[in-house]
Amino acid sequence: MSKPRIVIIGASSAIAEHCARLWVRAAVELILVGRDLVRVSRVAADLRVRSPHSTVTALEASFNDPGAIARLASALTAERPVDVVLIAHGSLPVQKDCESDLSMACDALEVNGVSPVLFAEAFAGVMETRGKGTLAVIGSVAGDRGRKTNYVYGAAKGMVERYVQGLQHRLANSAVKVVLIKPGPTATPMTSHLPQHGLAPVEQAARRIVEAIAQGQPVVYAPVKWWLIMMVIRHLPRAIFNKLNI
Ligand SMILES: NC(=O)c1ccc[n+]([C@@H]2O[C@H](COP(=O)([O-])OP(=O)(O)OC[C@H]3O[C@@H](n4cnc5c(N)ncnc54)[C@H](OP(=O)(O)O)[C@@H]3O)[C@@H](O)[C@H]2O)c1
Numbered sequence: 001m002s003k004p005r006i007v008i009i010g011a012s013s014a015i016a017e018h019c020a021r022l023w024v025r026a027a028v029e030l031i032l033v034g035r036d037l038v039r040v041s042r043v044a045a046d047l048r049v050r051s052p053h054s055t056v057t058a059l060e061a062s063f064n065d066p067g068a069i070a071r072l073a074s075a076l077t078a079e080r081p082v083d084v085v086l087i088a089h090g091s092l093p094v095q096k097d098c099e100s101d102l103s104m105a106c107d108a109l110e111v112n113g114v115s116p117v118l119f120a121e122a123f124a125g126v127m128e129t130r131g132k133g134t135l136a137v138i139g140s141v142a143g144d145r146g147r148k149t150n151y152v153y154g155a156a157k158g159m160v161e162r163y164v165q166g167l168q169h170r171l172a173n174s175a176v177k178v179v180l181i182k183p184g185p186t187a188t189p190m191t192s193h194l195p196q197h198g199l200a201p202v203e204q205a206a207r208r209i210v211e212a213i214a215q216g217q218p219v220v221y222a223p224v225k226w227w228l229i230m231m232v233i234r235h236l237p238r239a240i241f242n243k244l245n246i
Contacts, residue, residue, distance in 0.1 A: 003027050007084070063119075064110055081126075082123065090111065149246060
């Protein structure tokens with residue numbers, strides 16, 4: 001029997017790397033894609049040591065060229081279908097910098113919104129044709145309601161959520177599963193400049209993501225308490241919301 005074939009886009013992300021560590025507990029074929037071959041190769045080398053029975057390949061790719069993204073998805077699925085695609089890349093901008101420098105806002109919108117959506121669209125088409133597979137995209141609780149402290153990043157993540165909703169609707173009558181993961185603040189390099197208290201351990205986020213993908217859950221908060229927190233934040237009346245420094 002062939003090994004499950006898993007593609008990770010943004011595979012040098014700490015959350016993605018910890019998902020990969022869980023996946024290689026069984027023998028799998030992993031294809032790790034990153035913008036920097038050195039960084040993604042380092043992750044691949046570690047995973048090979050952890051799982052000699054797995055096959056781990058590292059690839060460098062363009063993350064903002066639609067043609068290159070389409071060609072990558074075709075190339076990776078040409079010989080053998082992919083069972084799981086996890087789209088994990090992202091970057092937390094400084095909100096104030098995005099307000100004063102539109103090129104930073106543009107970069108943040110592209111890397112957190114446009115790029116993940118293009119990768120998802122490229123793989124969704126292949127999975128739809130095959131009628132099988134699980135496509136998982138990492139959004140964020142920041143996409144649930146625009147807040148003054150991070151609304152450019154939040155807008156990009158909100159776009160990912162709206163895109164995933166549409167894709168889930170399109171594929172609802174197929175066997176293809178589309179999973180949106182919304183982590184709360186998690187201890188990774190992305191948050192290393194923030195106070196560390198209250199951040200979820202990255203291992204915990206990874207466990208929840210791998211479980212959600214195995215079950216094909218449509219939307220998961222990681223950890224689950226963020227479902228309740230964001231439900232309250234989403235429903236706060238504007239008069240109260242505007243008084244909060246969040
Ligand atoms: N950590 C949190 O608190 C948190 C909360 C909610 C959602 N998330 C989301 O979770 C996902 C994983 O984040 P993480 O916490 O694991 O962060 P991380 O360890 O800092 O990883 C970020 C990843 O994104 C890649 N990346 C950054 N800018 C890029 C660009 N311009 N083009 C292509 N790739 C780029 C990085 O590549 P390099 O290694 O080459 O730099 C790396 O693979 C992201 O989508 C993030 O938005 C994280």
